[in-house]
Amino acid sequence: MDHISMMKSKIKFDYWKKTIEDCQASEKTVVAYCKENNVNEKTYYYWLRKIREQLCKDMNYPATAEENKCEFAQIKLHASYQQANPTIKLHVGKVVVEISDGMSQETISYVLNGIRNIC
Structure with missing residues (x-):
């Protein structure tokens, strides 16, 4: 021009x-x-x-490290769960969730809600 x-x-x-x-x-x-x-x-x-x-x-959008920050929390399992083979393996993008028999509904809900919040 x-x-x-x-x-x-x-x-x-x-x-x-x-x-x-x-x-x-x-x-x-x-x-x-x-x-x-x-x-x-x-x-x-x-x-x-x-x-x-x-x-x-x-507009200048400052690139912040917070934008794409992803944090994971370690969930301590009872000893009986640590040796169990997963009954269900759920793949969500790069995240893999393994759910074993006997896992509490509360723990499953907590994990799935956490995944929903980051995906």
Whole structure:
């Protein structure tokens, strides 16, 4: 895009950004604002979408280690469970849950709810 086209695009973007800000500040409905200011409603919503997309691109989202942090808690089992062969093996993504006969409903619920929260 040449310099003149870029300037035209910037001027048009700034015009619509101001128009949208004026509409929102007017506390009128979009329909009423557009009628009163001779603005095409479809064009208004087109530019609203374009401006929102640009604003989202311009925002800096700091990458934090917390976003994708995954923690696992070790669940201590009674000695009788440690030697048991699993009756059920459940694969959820990279997580494997083995449920053995005699495992309490409370423990099973706790583990499955934990998996649901991270998946």
